[in-house]
Amino acid sequence: MSCASATLAVWASAWLAGAAAPDDVLDALAPWSEAHDVLAADDDTALLTDLPGPGGRPTSLALLLAAVRRAAPRGQARLVLAAPGDVRGLPGPGRFSREATTTGEGVLFPGAGFGVVPSPIADGVVRWTVYAVPDSGPAPEYVPLNEAERELRGQVRNAAAVIADLGVARHRPGVREEIAASLRRRPRALWPGGMPPQALRVLQQADEVDAILVAAAGDEPGGALSASAAVARSDALRPIATAVRVARRAAVGEAVRVLVSVPRT
Incomplete structure (x- = not known):
């Protein structure tokens, strides 16, 4: 089962490395919800990513992947699993870190300068909210x-x-x-x-x-x-x-x- 963020982190990284097609990423996320949409958390992040911001019409995961590709063509994704008192892997203070801790999961794209946090907004709909992360922080803890x-x-x-x-x-x-x-x-x-x-x-x-x-x-x-x-x-x-x-x-x-x-x- 794992979580939707784990699925996105693995598949997006595989896609950026040329080991998967964009449709493979979308298909892998389908079991998590009937529908997924994407929205930037604020106007600055919308400008950074060329994704719709607050008040705009949510867009698709395909355009999120396109934003990742533009910003970091050969980048990798990092799974974030945080909880109060356990902030390992977070990039530091900021909206992404707060929301990922509240939700318990998220995906950081260090090379692209942003991260995403999923949350259900309606029956059968998961929204991936995009947050600017100008500093991804230190390398995550390595655990063999x-x-x-x-x-x-x-x-x-x-x-x-x-x-x-x-x-x-x-x-x-x-x-x-x-x-x-x-x-x-x-x-x-x-x-x-x-x-x-x-x-x-x-x-x-x-x-x-x-x-x-x-x-x-x-x-x-x-x-x-x-x-x-x-x-x-x-x-x-x-x-x-x-x-x-x-x-x-x-x-x-x-x-x-x-x-x-x-x-x-």
Whole structure:
């Protein structure tokens, strides 16, 4: 499942490297929503990107890709997964960083000088809002994929222990079926040929752990946690959520590295 931003980061990078066609990028994003549109966040960004700004009529992802190509013909995309207290990978203070943290995801195009953040605006419609990012900040934290995978596996065990400690399985005996059903309902991500197998495996594991997190964060039917119990649950789940973000960033970063490094004829 991963997230729409991961899909865009991988496919846009592959397209810029000549490993995919523009239609491939659009097709890969289709599972995330029936429709996607694009709007610049302000007039300055609209001028920078030649995309419609506030008050304008939203445009298409195809024109977003064209804007990326004009600004950085051989650039790469960077997946941003942030949360309050975990701002790794963000370019620094600014609207893009604030919105990406609020939404939990975004895509930065360092060479192009802007980033995009997706958000649902209506049933079946996702809007990608474009923000100017004149300084992309330092290179993102590098986490070897092997290390991220080991940490994620450890957090799978921790997640099982947390569910037991919180009594989730006891109060909701069908929680395992809930997790399986949640995974089945999620969009099936499409990836380019040539994706590193380990990156695909880590992305799948991250999705599974994320589904466990969603189940563990939910209250039992007809019940509610006390304030102290809710805080304890949040504290217990936070490192697991962090490991999921780290693993996804590492997997997408490795996928981009491999896809853009393949020689093209």
